[in-house]
Amino acid sequence: MAAAWNPLGPLFRQNVTRRRGLATTSRQACGMYLAVGAPMLGHRGVIVGRERYAGKAFIYDPFLLYSEESRVRLPAPHMLVLGKSGYGKSAMVKTYVLRQLSYRDRSFVVLDAQGEGLAGEWQEIADALDVIPIRLTYGGVHDGGIRINPLDPEIPLAHQQDLLTSMVEIVAGEVLTSDAKFAIEVALNAARRAAADRRRVPVLSDVLAAITDPQPAMLGQRECASSELREWGMPAGFALHALTSGNLAGLFDGETVSGTAGTSIDLTGRLVIFDMARLPREGEALPLFMAVIGAWLRFGWIDPASTTKYTLVIEEAWHILAHRPVARLFNEFMRFGRRLGLSVIAVAHHLSDLRLDEVPEAVSIIKLSATRVVYHIEGDDADTVADYLELPAWAREAIKDPANLAAPGNGIWSFSGLTLLVQHLRTPAETALTNTNKRMSDGPAASPDAPSAAPSAGRPAGPRTGPADEPTGGPAAAATCEGER
Ligand SMILES: Nc1ncnc2c1ncn2[C@@H]1O[C@H](COP(=O)(O)OP(=O)(O)OP(=O)(O)O)[C@@H](O)[C@H]1O
Numbered sequence: 001m002a003a004a005w006n007p008l009g010p011l012f013r014q015n016v017t018r019r020r021g022l023a024t025t026s027r028q029a030c031g032m033y034l035a036v037g038a039p040m041l042g043h044r045g046v047i048v049g050r051e052r053y054a055g056k057a058f059i060y061d062p063f064l065l066y067s068e069e070s071r072v073r074l075p076a077p078h079m080l081v082l083g084k085s086g087y088g089k090s091a092m093v094k095t096y097v098l099r100q101l102s103y104r105d106r107s108f109v110v111l112d113a114q115g116e117g118l119a120g121e122w123q124e125i126a127d128a129l130d131v132i133p134i135r136l137t138y139g140g141v142h143d144g145g146i147r148i149n150p151l152d153p154e155i156p157l158a159h160q161q162d163l164l165t166s167m168v169e170i171v172a173g174e175v176l177t178s179d180a181k182f183a184i185e186v187a188l189n190a191a192r193r194a195a196a197d198r199r200r201v202p203v204l205s206d207v208l209a210a211i212t213d214p215q216p217a218m219l220g221q222r223e224c225a226s227s228e229l230r231e232w233g234m235p236a237g238f239a240l241h242a243l244t245s246g247n248l249a250g251l252f253d254g255e256t257v258s259g260t261a262g263t264s265i266d267l268t269g270r271l272v273i274f275d276m277a278r279l280p281r282e283g284e285a286l287p288l289f290m291a292v293i294g295a296w297l298r299f300g301w302i303d304p305a306s307t308t309k310y311t312l313v314i315e316e317a318w319h320i321l322a323h324r325p326v327a328r329l330f331n332e333f334m335r336f337g338r339r340l341g342l343s344v345i346a347v348a349h350h351l352s353d354l355r356l357d358e359v360p361e362a363v364s365i366i367k368l369s370a371t372r373v374v375y376h377i378e379g380d381d382a383d384t385v386a387d388y389l390e391l392p393a394w395a396r397e398a399i400k401d402p403a404n405l406a407a408p409g410n411g412i413w414s415f416s417g418l419t420l421l422v423q424h425l426r427t428p429a430e431t432a433l434t435n436t437n438k439r440m441s442d443g444p445a446a447s448p449d450a451p452s453a454a455p456s457a458g459r460p461a462g463p464r465t466g467p468a469d470e471p472t473g474g475p476a477a478a479a480t481c482e483g484e485r
């Protein structure tokens with residue numbers, strides 16, 4: 001932009017470009033400033049950052065990229081985000097959620113498995129948006145956490161058995177044989193009858209009681225004796241024992257409750273955060289919760305009849321990629337994504353830890369993730385990821401360059417035949433909310449006075465006054481981003 005003309009001439013020469021603030025909508029801004037969006041992706045949606053090579057704003061919205069008008073069409077709405085620790089994966093996903101909350105028809109669930117101390121790393125965002133995270137702890141409801149009953153009526157009967165089998169397989173660490181699965185089926189039916197007699201919902205200890213003391217049952221025309229069923233059900237019995245006692249006791253065995261208030265889990269907010277930071281990253285608790293929450297969300301959160309677009313963010317997604325039973329459940333969930341209006345964002349470090357040849361469902365999940373975002377990855381791991389995701393040679397080299405092309409905040413975006421190097425840009429308020437280096441840095445912690453970063457996401461959802469696909473403001477609309485100053 002040229003310097004403004006100054007009538008007083010050289011005496012008061014203005015040698016700095018004068019910029020005046022201008023209030024406008026994102027739609028008008030596109031008309032006035034044509035460089036705002038890469039033409040091939042369209043101008044609708046919120047900005048992620050800037051394409052490093054073209055210099056253009058990078059706008060990405062999986063739901064809008066599904067529309068007929070979009071020149072680039074996504075084959076599936078899911079995203080896989082990979083990269084070494086500390087390069088900005090979570091920051092990008094957090095601002096993605098914050099910015100998309102500007103759309104009134106968007107709903108988000110976050111499985112937050114990382115954090116400092118007792119709270120997950122989405123806590124600051126939760127505080128800023130007046131959202132109370134749902135905590136998952138070993139003590140369950142006795143420790144301010146929740147309990148989710150995998151046999152809750154919220155989950156259809158047909159899916160309860162799959163879920164139960166998956167949970168048993170996670171604990172047993174092996175795929176169940178068909179006779180063990182049959183023993184579970186018989187025990188589950190017996191548990192349902194026993195619970196109905198007592199006018200309550202069935203719980204895991206009912207299944208444990210039934211599987212260890214089975215009644216004869218028919219397998220087609222063949223009567224299976226109690227002794228046979230007891231033997232077949234033994235591996236599942238041990239797993240159910242582990243699920244209903246010890247560390248896991250408070251988590252799944254009993255009616256579903258959220259916190260000490262004894263209420264059921266409320267999934268009506270536009271941003272729901274499951275805080276899993278108190279659970280150990282190793283062990284069975286996290287994959288078990290992911291499996292149960294996956295089923296719970298599918299039937300209790302998503303309303304296929306509504307126009308809402310749902311996004312599920314899974315931090316530490318290797319729990320779904322590495323555990324075959326969880327991968328199986330999520331694979332099915334994600335395959336229905338298009339029909340449910342669901343986009344799943346899975347965040348993980350790299351692929352080399354995973355034995356993808358042994359977990360075909362994880363391979364399918366990666367294939368369903370039609371958008372791949374890759375942050376810095378080192379050496380051999382980078383080659384593994386580049387080979388697997390079929391990144392072009394320049395992108396393979398870019399992700400190995402932590403000092404420049406893959407410095408924190410820079411990632412390769414690959415979807416629908418496009419491969420772009422994108423610098424994720426944050427507003428000052430977003431920077432404060434997404435800084436996970438605070439504990440390591442010498443400077444003062446982010447100011448609690450930082451401007452409120454996003455529209456309200458707490459319950460209930462705000463009044464719906466404008467068109468569903470028009471942003472209403474928030475950090476994206478007010479973007480004065482780092483890197484642009
Ligand atoms: N867009 C960005 N531009 C500049 N720096 C960034 C950007 N995004 C994140 N960072 C810096 O990187 C740090 C780490 O970010 P973040 O927590 O998102 O990393 P991560 O990849 O999720 O790490 P982990 O795998 O350990 O969870 C942030 O605290 C911030 O200082």
Ligand SMILES: [Mg+2]
Binds near residue numbers: 089091114
């Ligand atoms: Mg992270």
